[in-house]
Structure formats: C-alpha cells, structure tokens
Amino acid sequence: MSIPFKQAFKVGSYLMRQKLKGRKQYPLVLMLEPLFRCNLECIGCGKIQKPNEILRKNLTPKECFDAAEECGAPVVSVAGGEPLMHPQILEIVEGLLGQDRYVYLCTNAILLKDFLPKFPRSPLLTLSIHLDGLEEDHDRIVAQKGVFKVAVETIREAKKMGFRVTTNTTFFDGASVEKAEKFLDFLKLLDVDGMTVASAFQYLDAPDQEHFFGRRRTQNFFKELLAKNKNSRWNLTHSPLYLEFLQGRRDYECTPWGNPNYSVLGWQKPCYLLDDGYAQTFEDLMETTHWEKYGHKNHPKCADCTAHCGYEATAVKDATSSFKNMLASARVAMV
Secondary structure, three states: OOHHHHHHHHHHHHHHHHHHHHOOOOEEEEEEEEOOOOOOOOOOOHHHHHHHHHHHOOOOOOHHHHHHHHOOOEEEEOOOOHHHHHHOHHHHHHHHHOOOEEEEEEEEEOOOOOOOOOOOOOOEEEEEEEEOOOOHHHHHHOOOOOOHHHHHHHHHHHOOOOEEEEHHHHHHHOOOOOHHHHHHHHHHHHOOEEEEEEOOOOOOOOOOOOOOHHHHHHHHHHHHHHHHOOOOOOOOEOOOHHHHHHOOOOOOOOHHOOOEEEEEEEEEOOOOEEEEEEOHHHHHHHOOOOOOOOOOOOOOOOOOOHHHHOOOOOOHHHOOOOOHHHHHHHHHHHH
C-alpha cells in the first residue's frame, strides 16, 4: 500500500470531521515553499526565474509553523525551490512533525545525502525525490549532468537508513509510453515506497514553453500507460479515482483550495501553479479568491491542467461522497 494505513486513517478522519461540520471548502495538503532558490534550473519550472530580491528571501520557522496551524491541513508538502538550501530546514521539518503532521520533503536530492544523518526517522516524514525519467532524460530536463546518478544513489542510501522514500515525476511532451514504462519499472527495482506521476503544466516563467502535454494528449498517454499497471505493477501514490480522471474516464472540476500554497510572497491565489495575486492570511485566501473562475472549463490558463494539486482533492472527496463511490474506489484500487 503506497499510503501508510495510519496516514490514510488520519486523512479519512479529517475528511469526516469536515463533512460533519458542514464545510464544503477545506484544505487537504499545505503546499509550503519556504524559499524559491534552487541549485538547478529545470526546463519546466519558473521558480528560479523570480527576481533576486525574492530569491534571497526565506520564510522563518515560525512563519512555517503558523501557516500550518492556520491552514489546518493534516499533510504538508515542503518544496521550493530546493528546500534543503534553507538554512533552518531541519528546524522547519522537526517543528512540523512536532505538530503531528505528515510531512513530504520534496527535493532534487543533490544535497540530501549530507542531511540523512540529521533528519529524524519518523513515520510522519517522507522524502519525495524528483525524478523525471531515466538518466538521459532526467539530466536533460534538470539541465545538469550527473543529477540522476546522485538522486538514485541517495534513494538507495535513504532506504538503507530506514527512511520512507517516494518519487515525483513530471512527463513532458515527447515522453513515450515505452520510456515511461521502463522508467517506472526502474523505480520499482529501487523499492521506493510510492510514486507520483503528472503531466507538465505550462509555467509562464519556465525556460521551455513548448514541450507540454495538452489535455487530450495527457489522457491518451495515461490511458495507454496505466493500462500496463495491472495488479498494481507500480506503487502509485494516487487515489484510484484520480488515476481514472487522468485517463479521461472521469471529468472533475478543480478543487484549488484542496492544496493551498504558502510562500515568501504569502498565500498564492488560486494555487501554486497560477499567480493571480496573494493573500496575507489563509482566511483571506479562502474568502477573497473567486474559486468559481478556475478549472479547465472556466479559465484559459487552466484549460490543459490535470495536476493532482487541483484534481486529486476532488477525487478524494468524490471517493467518500457515497457508498457507491467508496466501492468504486476500492474496486479500482484492487485491480
């Protein structure tokens, strides 16, 4: 099971509490970016393109802890930029774990080996390693040779030390199903604890503005790829109904408040993929964002988006919306 039972139970209990309180808009995962600096300049990411005065900024540990408390989500994804470049990243991770939250530390792994002896071996902590393909493809996408080998070596070391390790992968236009199949089989041999997969989203600041899947291409790609995932061949860390959505078998509206983003600029509207302004508090984000304007049916910038930050939350809510959907989700999970 790619998501530990205790984590699934905690998130499920949180969902039930929100339903009992009658809440229709609530977060599942806090996307926390304590800095935008990075030691890579990946072709599909625009974070490192921010002005220097922004790249020099860091969130303080207190700001991170306050954001997590204010938001209340049971899971925190710590990203960036490269979070291991933050001078107080250990304090931030330990403090979030101290709040009894599940923490996913998202990293390119270049600096991770030096941190492994320092991070706590906690069941609440997952190291999420960025890998976008096998060596040639990954090093081309991150625009630096040797990164793939470092990441793979670090995954092996982290697993030996008892850490929970997952991978996150973005597929760009030009990726073939055959290459993706070989890559996921390679990750399986590494014995990672879970894999997330996604179609690249077109950041306006990204160096490469051409190699992104459209919505139809995304659906066709994942329909063919996931047809090969018989008997859970790959340990995918996604809700089963979201995987059906990726294949075009379900049509969901976006739930952008499901994964709110907090960074050195504040609470980003409406999600970490779009930059339509910032709110200073989580309450302001929820009350002043015109959520109905977004989603692939409502906004041109969202037309090709299938990202799990917006649609996985919809799938999770749908899976618990009725007994019929609970059975459908369970049935897909067992295929």
